[in-house]
Amino acid sequence: MALDRVWVFLEVAGGKAAPAGLELLTKARELGSTVEAVVFSPEAEQAAGDAGAHGAATLYAASDPAYTEVLLGGPAADALAALVEEHKPDLILFAMTQDGRDVAGRLAAKLGVPVVANALEVAADGAVSVGSSVFGATLNVTTALEGGAPAIVIVRPKSFAAEPSGAGPAKLVPVAIPVAEKHRRARVVDRTAEVASGPKLEEAAVVVSGGRGLADPKNFELLEQLAGAIGNAAVGASRAVVDAGWVPYAMQVGQTGKTVKPTVYIACGISGAMQHTVGMKGAKAIVAINRDENAPIFKLADLGVVGDVLKIVPQLTEEIKKRKSK
């Protein structure tokens, strides 16, 4: 085993460890002999079970309520720097989320160590190296990090599967580093969730996504109805319609949005720009509905239907309902 100590920056929400962090813990088991997690949240201790079950021997729990009252980047980077000094990890993995990027970017600058983002693969063979893809996933690039420890790597969610190791809860080590006064200059005063009820985009078996081909924001209802008929399905979107204000960013799939790997991805009125396909081409199967037979999305669809999405989607919803009622 190449590395001694690998850390994972874990996020918690609603008393549960975020799946992206558990994916990283699973990968970390291959990379280092000691795997540990660090959490900054008043709910930190509630993650000990999940973290342990995915390979963390120790959970460093910084549970000061102030961590949810301020922007996490500054204070978490400060505390992590102190913990790094004490425990000397070789590698710290972050999920490519908003907070993950904020903390990792500040920590790298603070420690003067290299940081690589957009990782899809991580290997440790003497040095740490990272696999990522560029130019709309047409090229795979390997980058070696050689500028001192710890190496900091920011990994795109869904790059690895989360698998339990069978171990018990992680040993809790409370972190009592106070949040410095200067960090209170940037406070989080309100939080709003915009995602619809039902399964999450990253977890649903089927993702039904809509693009500009839907012609009108209200036609997203057709996709909601289709997702409802399917059952374990969530609705996603292209950036074109997110930027146009039709649906919230939380629904965006692609390079600058979420990565999804459902059993089936259904692209409705989406052209298939590479910045979009980067976020969905890991699906087990892809269905595309588009009226332009030359749309690039058909190049990667397992089943492509050339036709009007506004006609086909409602027919499909009815067809599924009919089959399910039999």
Added chain:
Amino acid sequence: MKVVVCVKQIPDPNTTGQLDPSTHLLKREGVEVVMDPGDEYGVEAGLKLVEAAGGEVTIISMGPERGLDAVRKALAMGAAKGILVSDESLRGSDALSTARVLAATAKREGFDIVITATESTDGYTGIVPQAMAEILDVPAVTFAKSIELDGDTLKVQRQTEAGYDVVQATLPVVLSVTAGVNEPRYPSLKGIMGAKSKPLDRLTPRDLELSGVGGASAGQSITAVEPAPQRGAGEIVKDDGQGAARVADFLAERKVI
């Protein structure tokens, strides 16, 4: 109020980029270059802030001489002054070096707000703003999708995985903006003419009293580049009224209905 906006000149995102096979650096020769479209939102955000609160926007950029075009475009949009940090040694800089250079430039200039995009369209590393904020020892108010200024308090809707947070911060800060935060203006003819007489400075790392930045000190290097395996196309059918039924069959085969 002093607003510093970072802009980057990048290969036209409508063309597929290429890496130089020997150096593994981005090929810049013979490629159309443009101001990163993400940075247009940053320039617009900066101009809106000074239009409301008074003051000036300074544009800063690090990159080859050709980067001047991006700075000029921002001046034509309405910024007061531009600075390009350019030096052969900076070629191959990593995110950390870039952040050190930009932070030193912003500090030299003085600022209440430094604005960047959330990620560059060519590299999309997305950590330069946070690294700059750490070096400057100020908060990084990131992923802004709306911006309001009330005295010296900045109120921002910050995009999150699930929706958005409302963040309030007192200046000075580094602010990163998303696409959709505003509608960037086009430079007017008058703006383009006026830009020619605006101050445009060139700096080197030496002027910024920086050492150990640039390609030679990058703590990372690309060791391999290969084509990514592509998914093949499957069955394509024309909808003749049976398209929906065919999709339903497919979903049933995959056991999701």
